[in-house]
Amino acid sequence: MSDRVTMADVAREAGVSSMTVSRVINNKGHVSPETRARVREAIERLGYRPSGIARSLATRRTGTLGLVVPDVANPFFADVARGVEQVAYQAGYNVFLCNTEEDPQRERAVLASLEEKRVDGVVLCSSRLEDDLLAEAVTAHPAAVLVNRRLDPQPAGVGTVVVDDVTGATLVTRHLLKAGHRAIGFLTGPPISRSGRRRVRGFRDTLAAWELTPDPDLMPACAPTVAGGRAEALALLRAHPELTALLGYNDLVAVGVLQACAELGRDVPDGIAVAGFDDIPLAALVSPPLTTCHIPRDDLGARAMRRLLAQIAGEAEDSQEIVVQPELVIRASAPKTR
Amino acid sequence: MSDRVTMADVAREAGVSSMTVSRVINNKGHVSPETRARVREAIERLGYRPSGIARSLATRRTGTLGLVVPDVANPFFADVARGVEQVAYQAGYNVFLCNTEEDPQRERAVLASLEEKRVDGVVLCSSRLEDDLLAEAVTAHPAAVLVNRRLDPQPAGVGTVVVDDVTGATLVTRHLLKAGHRAIGFLTGPPISRSGRRRVRGFRDTLAAWELTPDPDLMPACAPTVAGGRAEALALLRAHPELTALLGYNDLVAVGVLQACAELGRDVPDGIAVAGFDDIPLAALVSPPLTTCHIPRDDLGARAMRRLLAQIAGEAEDSQEIVVQPELVIRASAPKTR
DNA sequence: CTGTTAGCGCTTTCAA
DNA sequence: TTGAAAGCGCTAACAG
Numbered sequence: 144m145s146d147r148v149t150m151a152d153v154a155r156e157a158g159v160s161s162m163t164v165s166r167v168i169n170n171k172g173h174v175s176p177e178t179r180a181r182v183r184e185a186i187e188r189l190g191y192r193p194s195g196i197a198r199s200l201a202t203r204r205t206g207t208l209g210l211v212v213p214d215v216a217n218p219f220f221a222d223v224a225r226g227v228e229q230v231a232y233q234a235g236y237n238v239f240l241c242n243t244e245e246d247p248q249r250e251r252a253v254l255a256s257l258e259e260k261r262v263d264g265v266v267l268c269s270s271r272l273e274d275d276l277l278a279e280a281v282t283a284h285p286a287a288v289l290v291n292r293r294l295d296p297q298p299a300g301v302g303t304v305v306v307d308d309v310t311g312a313t314l315v316t317r318h319l320l321k322a323g324h325r326a327i328g329f330l331t332g333p334p335i336s337r338s339g340r341r342r343v344r345g346f347r348d349t350l351a352a353w354e355l356t357p358d359p360d361l362m363p364a365c366a367p368t369v370a371g372g373r374a375e376a377l378a379l380l381r382a383h384p385e386l387t388a389l390l391g392y393n394d395l396v397a398v399g400v401l402q403a404c405a406e407l408g409r410d411v412p413d414g415i416a417v418a419g420f421d422d423i424p425l426a427a428l429v430s431p432p433l434t435t436c437h438i439p440r441d442d443l444g445a446r447a448m449r450r451l452l453a454q455i456a457g458e459a460e461d462s463q464e465i466v467v468q469p470e471l472v473i474r475a476s477a478p479k480t481r
Numbered sequence: 482m483s484d485r486v487t488m489a490d491v492a493r494e495a496g497v498s499s500m501t502v503s504r505v506i507n508n509k510g511h512v513s514p515e516t517r518a519r520v521r522e523a524i525e526r527l528g529y530r531p532s533g534i535a536r537s538l539a540t541r542r543t544g545t546l547g548l549v550v551p552d553v554a555n556p557f558f559a560d561v562a563r564g565v566e567q568v569a570y571q572a573g574y575n576v577f578l579c580n581t582e583e584d585p586q587r588e589r590a591v592l593a594s595l596e597e598k599r600v601d602g603v604v605l606c607s608s609r610l611e612d613d614l615l616a617e618a619v620t621a622h623p624a625a626v627l628v629n630r631r632l633d634p635q636p637a638g639v640g641t642v643v644v645d646d647v648t649g650a651t652l653v654t655r656h657l658l659k660a661g662h663r664a665i666g667f668l669t670g671p672p673i674s675r676s677g678r679r680r681v682r683g684f685r686d687t688l689a690a691w692e693l694t695p696d697p698d699l700m701p702a703c704a705p706t707v708a709g710g711r712a713e714a715l716a717l718l719r720a721h722p723e724l725t726a727l728l729g730y731n732d733l734v735a736v737g738v739l740q741a742c743a744e745l746g747r748d749v750p751d752g753i754a755v756a757g758f759d760d761i762p763l764a765a766l767v768s769p770p771l772t773t774c775h776i777p778r779d780d781l782g783a784r785a786m787r788r789l790l791a792q793i794a795g796e797a798e799d800s801q802e803i804v805v806q807p808e809l810v811i812r813a814s815a816p817k818t819r
Numbered sequence: 820c821t822g823t824t825a826g827c828g829c830t831t832t833c834a835a
Numbered sequence: 836t837t838g839a840a841a842g843c844g845c846t847a848a849c850a851g
Contacts, residue, residue: 821850
């Protein structure tokens with residue numbers, strides 16, 4: 144494996160010192176056009192590829208970043224990852240993709256491995272770590288951006304990008320209220336989920352603003368999946384047939400609700416309105432198409448990445464938190480009027 | 482940033498040489514229990530984290546791998562990525578995620594950047610590079626596995642994992658034939674797609690085996706998306722209302738077909754049968770649920786990764802190609818009988 | 820069981 | 836404009 148061509152080889156071939164080769168490669172310092180040409184030729188002839196490893200050791204920058212998500216196979220994070228990678232690529236960085244499988248142990252482990260790899264920064268999505276562990280893990284890196292998770296107090300060099308879930312839930316809830324619904328259920332997703340908690344808050348507050356009393360019985364938790372939504376919806380709709388609208392923690396849950404309604408013979412939207420959250424591609428394709436709250440996911444990733452780059456460059460306004468706004472998308476499952 | 486604790490710091494703190502520290506960290510060689518304990522304490526006290534970069538330079542292994550896909554946001558590759566990452570994590574590797582956006586230029590660029598990062602190996606999915614460029618790019622890495630792409634002749638150290646698309650298309654086509662369909666259309670996806678070409682082959686050969694003549698007019702290309710499928714299906718069904726079954730290049734295309742059928746007032750499956758390919762989650766959720774061909778995607782990723790690890794370890798049977806078998810999944814859009 | 824000596828392949832610093 | 840020397844932080848290969 145040591146058959147790799149090194150800088151010294153190129154230098155010898157071109158009859159110069161390695162410093163000159165280095166200068167040519169990095170376009171730094173002054174090198175006469177002729178020497179430059181000779182070096183270029185030598186590089187070409189030998190098929191030389193600089194070693195990023197050696198360079199990293201010398202410069203203390205790796206040009207690599209870490210992206211930590213619960214699960215790339217989840218379309219939400221897949222889109223975020225896409226946004227992150229896109230911006231990183233343009234900036235000349237490579238990104239390590241790490242799944243945590245929602246396991247805090249594993250989250251710590253991958254963060255530690257990224258530290259060993261000496262990444263220049265980390266984008267950490269929906270961290271499940273306790274505040275103190277998170278703070279510790281995150282400050283171990285030169286720079287970090289948290290997505291959909293706040294840390295208080297926010298350590299220096301840590302940025303935050305969050306979706307305004309409260310507003311999103313408010314938009315959807317208000318939409319249902321305006322359509323005349325008063326008996327509204329909400330499948331709230333997993334209790335650990337911070338975004339779920341924020342959505343609940345938006346839901347409750349909006350009900351309260353309309354002088355309705357939020358009923359905890361109508362707000363059961365559920366797994367954030369189609370199956371989870373279906374199961375909880377079946378139970379909820381059986382116990383509370385009076386509901387005229389049902390909100391899902393996310394679109395997958397809402398699709399589960401659609402299935403449950405079909406099984407119970409409740410027509411959507413005439414018998415009951417259904418709405419989701421996230422606006423994944425699926426939302427527009429099920430029938431009836433889902434009313435939901437659009438989250439610009441790759442934009443979320445792109446902005447997180449840009450923020451991280453700014454922090455690495457030392458040009459970030461530290462305390463400034465980036466808030467991404469969701470948008471109501473009205474489709475057939477919950478139209479404007481009952 | 483140079484405030485990082487180094488091995489020498491630990492060695493000094495523990496009153497030993499760095500070699501001893503190294504031995505403790507890597508659990509290599511013999512170190513007396515007492516010394517080991519002292520070193521461990523020093524590491525703990527100083528919060529020392531070994532530098533993977535320095536280690537890589539010395540050992541010529543980085544413990545990193547590259548995963549190159551057209552687009553992680555595509556659920557197919559997201560699942561593959563998940564499988565890859567899972568196995569890599571267990572083996573102690575970190576993986577660089579690279580999107581190519583179907584752009585050969587960018588594909589070359591990311592492969593080159595991975596080479597600079599000195600990854601120990603690469604998993605390359607659905608490469609769009611010409612054979613010679615691909616061979617060149619791939620042999621630049623210590624090890625590589627191609628997913629859904631063959632290279633002939635296959636360079637040493639290059640593994641191959643392919644989905645048996647021919648068999649998959651055969652299964653679906655035969656299913657339709659057995660159900661009594663004789664006028665079957667096929668939206669074949671983008672002409673560049675190798676898997677698309679293999680699926681076409683399976684389709685044609687099966688028709689031929691049943692002594693039917695494949696009609697090119699019934700096999701138009703289309704974008705591999707819902708919109709692409711819808712548009713082509715509209716055109717095809719208008720031109721050929723006699724079709725009793727329509728096959729999509731993949732599930733997205735098939736969903737587009739479903740939409741087109743709805744628009745044309747053709748009932749599925751009674752007026753026309755529809756089938757897809759891949760079995761993405763969406764397939765089971767649309768109505769009617771899609772008959773399709775299941776591809777075990779994360780298994781595909783996992784097996785590619787295992788193969789890569791085997792190659793890195795030098796224990797791969799070189800020429801052995803791994804073939805992943807798809808499975809027919811019968812749902813309501815194309816039932817067993819007309 | 821532990822330490823010494825040389826690098827790994829590049830860049831930084833200073834000098835020429 | 837170019838080069839020499841001295842690391843970056845670690846491990847391989849020997850000694851002891």
